Amino acid sequence: MSAPEQRDEVEMLALMLLIRRFEERASQQYQAQKIGGFCHLYIGQEAVVVGAIAATRDDDYLITAYRDHAHALARGTSANACMAELFGKVTGCSRGLGGSMHYFDKARHMYGGHAIVGAHVPLAAGIALASKYRNEDRVTLCFFGDGAINQGAFHEALNMAGVLKLPVIFICENNLFAMGTSVERSTSLKQIVDRAEGYDIPGFIADGMNFREVRDKLTEVVEAIRQNSHPAFVEIRTYRYRGHSMSDPASYRTKDQLEKYRLDDPITRLRAQLTREGKLSNEQFDVMDKHAKDTALASVTFAEKSEEPPIEELYNYTYAP
Numbered sequence: 001m002s003a004p005e006q007r008d009e010v011e012m013l014a015l016m017l018l019i020r021r022f023e024e025r026a027s028q029q030y031q032a033q034k035i036g037g038f039c040h041l042y043i044g045q046e047a048v049v050v051g052a053i054a055a056t057r058d059d060d061y062l063i064t065a066y067r068d069h070a071h072a073l074a075r076g077t078s079a080n081a082c083m084a085e086l087f088g089k090v091t092g093c094s095r096g097l098g099g100s101m102h103y104f105d106k107a108r109h110m111y112g113g114h115a116i117v118g119a120h121v122p123l124a125a126g127i128a129l130a131s132k133y134r135n136e137d138r139v140t141l142c143f144f145g146d147g148a149i150n151q152g153a154f155h156e157a158l159n160m161a162g163v164l165k166l167p168v169i170f171i172c173e174n175n176l177f178a179m180g181t182s183v184e185r186s187t188s189l190k191q192i193v194d195r196a197e198g199y200d201i202p203g204f205i206a207d208g209m210n211f212r213e214v215r216d217k218l219t220e221v222v223e224a225i226r227q228n229s230h231p232a233f234v235e236i237r238t239y240r241y242r243g244h245s246m247s248d249p250a251s252y253r254t255k256d257q258l259e260k261y262r263l264d265d266p267i268t269r270l271r272a273q274l275t276r277e278g279k280l281s282n283e284q285f286d287v288m289d290k291h292a293k294d295t296a297l298a299s300v301t302f303a304e305k306s307e308e309p310p311i312e313e314l315y316n317y318t319y320a321p
């Protein structure tokens with residue numbers, strides 16, 4: 001089976017809208033103290049994961065860091081299961097035990113949600129090794145932030161992936177900052193993508209504010225990997241409109257910078273492209289947006305009505321049985 005014959009772009013726009021509206025609701029519920037722990041929003045970065053979904057199959061593997069709400073929603077985990085997880089309810093995608101940073105949906109091949117920076121990169125290599133061993137033609141999508149590329153685990157994993165020619169795509173979501181530290185201050189390279197060269201892994205760059213560019217670049221990379229198993233590295237340049245987490249006022253960046261990226265909103269851009277091409281009317285967009293808002297709101301009601309996990313479950317799932 002090859003890559004899907006271009007998933008419908010209007011559907012992909014609807015998915016980006018669902019992610020945006022879900023997270024706006026999550027932000028509101030966090031401020032109302034309905035959600036405990038950390039909460040990192042993906043708002044502004046939607047075209048990255050949705051572009052990747054558009055370039056891959058539902059049975060490809062996916063793993064990411066803690067900014068993971070969008071990755072689960074993009075994979076098809078319901079808004080209800082995602083919101084309930086934030087609320088710590090048993091109906092959540094990790095039975096309420098994981099919270100914002102530990103979404104998991106094995107049935108949809110979504111292997112988390114990982115809080116330790118860089119720690120899931122070797123897990124991605126392991127998933128890809130298992131997949132290659134079983135002779136599958138599935139790729140593993142491994143998402144991480146620019147902060148992960150200076151971690152030891154990242155380098156060990158890239159080396160092994162290079163040596164073993166594993167079918168894994170390392171996707172660096174370069175949003176310019178690791179918490180409040182800019183890439184220029186933390187990384188000796190001028191371009192993150194050049195990290196790949198040290199491991200003889202082909203590297204690519206894509207504009208993460210442009211859904212079509214992300215999809216097309218990844219489609220090309222995925223096709224090549226399915227033909228002939230090997231790793232690849234894609235630096236996707238993007239921006240988060242909110243702070244690192246809900247408790248970050250993001251005072252380390254300028255208003256001008258934020259404004260520049262806001263004007264390049266990935267949702268607005270795809271909407272404008274589709275409208276210009278006569279594929280989407282304003283009325284259709286409004287219906288889609290209302291649906292996204294209604295789904296997000298309904299997920300709050302669902303989460304509120306759901307039960308907390310039973311107390312006996314507190315120590316379960318720490319170790320494999």
Ligand SMILES: Cc1ncc(C[n+]2csc(CCOP(=O)(O)OP(=O)(O)O)c2C)c(N)n1
Nearest residue numbers: 067115116117145146147148175177178179
């Ligand atoms: C090993 C480790 N060190 C420090 C932290 C604290 N920490 C949490 S997020 C973060 C920054 C990561 O930034 P980046 O990888 O660029 O991801 P982004 O938040 O931009 O998506 C740090 C240092 C951590 N979670 N794990």
